[in-house]
Amino acid sequence: MAIILDGKTIAKKLEAELAAYSRIREIRLDVILVGDNLASATYVRNKHRAAERVGMQSVIHTLPVHTKSEEIEQLIEELNSNEEVDGILLQLPLPEQLNSEKLLDSIHPMKDVDVFHPENAGLAYLGRPRIWPCTPSGILRLLHEHEIDIVGKHAVVVGRSNIVGKPMAALLQHANATVTVCHRMTKRLQDFTRQADILVVAAGSPGLIGKDDIKPGAVVIDVGSEFVNGKLTGDVRFAEVEPIASAITPVPGGVGPLTIASLLSNTVRLASLRRGWAN
Numbered sequence: 001m002a003i004i005l006d007g008k009t010i011a012k013k014l015e016a017e018l019a020a021y022s023r024i025r026e027i028r029l030d031v032i033l034v035g036d037n038l039a040s041a042t043y044v045r046n047k048h049r050a051a052e053r054v055g056m057q058s059v060i061h062t063l064p065v066h067t068k069s070e071e072i073e074q075l076i077e078e079l080n081s082n083e084e085v086d087g088i089l090l091q092l093p094l095p096e097q098l099n100s101e102k103l104l105d106s107i108h109p110m111k112d113v114d115v116f117h118p119e120n121a122g123l124a125y126l127g128r129p130r131i132w133p134c135t136p137s138g139i140l141r142l143l144h145e146h147e148i149d150i151v152g153k154h155a156v157v158v159g160r161s162n163i164v165g166k167p168m169a170a171l172l173q174h175a176n177a178t179v180t181v182c183h184r185m186t187k188r189l190q191d192f193t194r195q196a197d198i199l200v201v202a203a204g205s206p207g208l209i210g211k212d213d214i215k216p217g218a219v220v221i222d223v224g225s226e227f228v229n230g231k232l233t234g235d236v237r238f239a240e241v242e243p244i245a246s247a248i249t250p251v252p253g254g255v256g257p258l259t260i261a262s263l264l265s266n267t268v269r270l271a272s273l274r275r276g277w278a279n
């Protein structure tokens with residue numbers, strides 16, 4: 001029987017801290033959503049609702065699927081120079097005609113709440129973070145709140161994306177874990193996952209990890225969130241892994257809500273750095 005790492009409850013606690021801050025300062029987050037990807041629309045809606053709950057201003061810019069790159073560049077330019085805007089999030093994935101890297105690079109580093117800008121990513125990897133990416137920092141918070149020790153533990157991360165896998169590995173290393181990163185070219189994935197004291201799965205491959213892939217007593221963090229037959233599904237087969245793990249995140253209700261709380265927290269942090277508020 002594992003401890004269920006309840007992200008929703010901890011996200012509420014974080015939100016309460018942020019709400020106290022939002023009463024003193026006006027903070028604004030702008031989200032750009034291009035196209036009509038159903039999952040993206042759901043996540044953007046969740047972000048908007050969370051921002052409203054904590055009293056932050058949230059503006060969603062919804063653009064049609066065939067929007068030209070120049071139009072998005074112009075919108076980002078406007079938001080970059082608008083003093084009232086504290087954070088800019090360009091929701092991924094973008095429609096295929098658009099160059100994500102180029103557009104993400106054009107977001108001002110002091111408003112880059114996702115840590116996609118090379119300057120922010122570079123600072124984070126050097127151990128001098130302005131902020132950490134939302135999902136990894138949410139996961140660290142989840143572990144911390146449950147008093148799960150990281151120091152000296154073997155953490156295995158499945159996935160090496162810029163948004164989750166890479167920064168997750170960097171942050172765990174920063175927190176003094178010994179880290180292994182796996183990806184599609186990893187041979188005999190199970191040999192690695194079975195060694196994990198802390199296993200973070202961010203592959204986007206529903207049900208990839210089962211009971212034979214984990215060490216008994218492991219802490220299992222499931223980042224995966226894919227809609228399968230209309231149902232949000234993780235990368236871990238929860239029902240079979242839960243009995244042998246020591247702690248596990250559910251999907252939904254695990255990592256997702258904390259990603260959003262961290263996004264709001266990152267927005268506050270960048271606002272205070274950019275505006276020179278004490279923090």
Ligand SMILES: NC(=O)C1=CN([C@@H]2O[C@H](COP(=O)(O)OP(=O)(O)OC[C@H]3O[C@@H](n4cnc5c(N)ncnc54)[C@H](OP(=O)(O)O)[C@@H]3O)[C@@H](O)[C@H]2O)C=CC1
Pocket residue numbers: 135158159160161162163164165182183184185186189202203204205208223224225226255256257259260
């Ligand atoms: N809950 C939350 O808050 C969030 C959830 N997500 C979810 O997390 C998942 C991952 O997202 P993201 O990182 O953006 O996805 P990407 O597709 O960008 O990256 C997936 C990574 O997993 C690796 N991978 C995929 N399949 C396998 C496999 N069978 N064995 C080993 N490695 C594999 C890939 O390897 P390679 O590099 O070799 O291709 C890649 O590095 C998605 O389901 C996404 O929706 C994402 C962000 C936040």
Ligand SMILES: Nc1nc(=O)c2c([nH]1)NC[C@@H]1CN(c3ccc(C(=O)N[C@@H](CCC(=O)O)C(=O)O)cc3)C=[N+]21
Pocket residue numbers: 042043046089090091092093114134225232251252253254255256257259260
């Ligand atoms: N620029 C950018 N930044 C991101 O942070 C980003 C992104 N693009 N693209 C997609 C991924 C995915 N992601 C999620 C956010 C919230 C939930 C979430 O709220 N999940 C809830 C429930 C979802 C639901 O309502 O069904 C939960 O797991 O409990 C999930 C996934 C952020 N991402």
